[in-house]
Amino acid sequence: APARRRRLLAVVLGLAVLLAIELRWPWLRPLRDRIVAHVAGVPFFGQLSLEAWIAVVFLAAVAVCIALLGPLRRWLGQRDTSYARGFVVLLEQPRIDSALAFIVLFRAGESFLMKMRLPFLKGPGGMDDATFGFINGTLGWSVTLVATLIGGALIGRHGLRRWMWGFILAQNVPNLLYAWAASNDPATLGNVVLGAVVLVEDFGAGLGTAFFIVYLMRCVDPRHKATHMAVLTSIMSLGFTLAGVVSGFIAEAIGYASFFALTFLATLPSMLMIRWVPYLDHTRADELAATAGGPEVRPAGTQPTGLTAGGESAEKTTQA
Template identity: 35%
Template sequence: MDRAQQRSPWGWVPTLYFNQGIPYFAVMALTTAMYKDLGISNADMAYYTAWLYLPWVIKPLWSPLIEMFGTKRAWTTILQMVLGVSLASVAFTLPLSNFFQLSLGVMWLMAFSSATHDIAADGYYMLALRQKQQAEFVGVRSTFYRAATVACQGGVLFLAGNVIKHTGNPQMAWSVAFAVLGAVFLALALYHLFALPKPAEDARAVRSSAPMKEFFATFAAFFRKDGIIVILLFLLLFRLGESQLLKMVVPFLKDPLANGGLGLSTEAVGIAYGTVGIIGLILGGLAGGWLIARFGLKRCLWPFAIAIHIPDLIFVYLSQAQPQNFAWISACLAVEQFGYGLGFTSFMMYMIMVSQGEHKTAHYSICTGFMALGMMIPQMASGKLQELLGYQHFFIFACTATIPAFIMTALIKIDPDFGRE
């Protein structure tokens, strides 16, 4: 029995995916709240932060290099060190007069490092665990990946909000928040140097006499998969509505009532959306992983597709009613996030299914690249659309944009036994 099978996945899967989530949510979620506090408009914030998705879109271009050079474990540990330094570096850019340009520059470095880390870590996960374990731990990995959201959108937002409340200085507050986040990340990166097992399959690939030919053959093998057009359309369209909604949630929660928002403070957003809401998401992720392992992906996909999209109507209600009961707002966000947790777990398991076979690491990264493209393009326009339509009509539009997801769910093919114990 190799070392990867001797060491319990509970000793490294949770922390690996927690660390995978932190830089992603720092780039994609914390920037939204941070730039809102620092006075950047919704249109500029959405447009420029949506571009940060680009590394996840184009990461398949260099994903074969991860298989050709070095081990997945080595890539994972080295990149975690780079990411920890990048997170801490954000803190030094915010007090400067040109903080927007400088912080975005550091975020670009973080985004490219994080996207490359995703390739290595996801490939490592598939090499270190048997298929049954992959299905059993897909909910765990999703849960702890989302627990990073609690750390970022809950803990970091709460910390920044408290510092703002006591000092009135958003720049200092967010500098403190990113310094703390970088320190936590680096501590876990050091832990992984010793905790990650060394599976026998995770070995340097045998050097090909024609590496470029092998590079392009990896891509060609993906695009020769049966039903590739439907697969790509599913990856691009499944999150079309949710991607637009996601970018505007924090601005909606923070904007004053007169502007159509709910008027919550940064600290309150950290509690309601970043903590209570994410607890709902974590429970949804755990339930989703258990149900897929119990019944298989095919039987769960339609119920989970409904679960991720129908609760988006909650934001239509919140924008129309503008309730001021904090507990009620938090409960609404928890319900919406629980459905998102169920749906995203099935989406992740579908990408694992598509990537099975030779070059699974590179093929999984290609899947996530198309998923990221399906997030990036709609989000670039979401801020401008919100400013044109107002929150009420914007959320109605986002809900109608979920219709293509149901169409593609009806068209894809699923192995009846995939994911089932």
């Protein structure tokens, strides 16, 4: 217990230092400047901010973990803590390397697009702050929410695989609308046309979110649900972070039209690897039950209620 408290304290202090650097506290500014000066001469990477460097390091750490799943699994297996057991169980899942790669890549195209959407609409598009806030905030948020609810309802009724390609394409194809808008004179298209492009993309993103959240839930072992969801959602966010590191450089180098076309190309790796991705037809709990030859493994407080119309397991929480 004392050792665990010391490790927890070290993590908290480390996060506090990172937060202090991020907020540019005056008494830490010399340290920040010294770190930035050491990497300023590195080609390309020297142009990155300290925050971007932190993101690159975290992404590299995830890539190393995926490449060294075997040794990492053995190392964690020697630690007798609930957190270590949760990680070991996650890493022992069949084809977990494919699942983790898919999770990182799934929203790559959208991540690049989202980082440069505001500069494009307010720059070449000539959209003012009030109009952008109304379209992207009020209307866009509402459209995304409605699409996510619709997507969740359709998946619950017919199953994940039936709607898989429809939702994935709905998320990725609208990127080409931005490429079309950028290839014309965006300012002459007007706010109505540009706003329609934004809302179509937001609706597709909502459907993609519905698919992705359901997929993440399928990867979770019910015995370590909280730990697994925390790890998987953290890995998911790395794609957004990396996009923020390089998207500005790419857009400046090749122009908005080519950049938005490139965001669609960035979606192809995740679509091409669909056939190797696990848990599209069943959940981790179903897999455990089939392996054990016993009843389905479910979290405490739930019981099976049969199958939905799409042949998928449904569950309800028992009342206390």
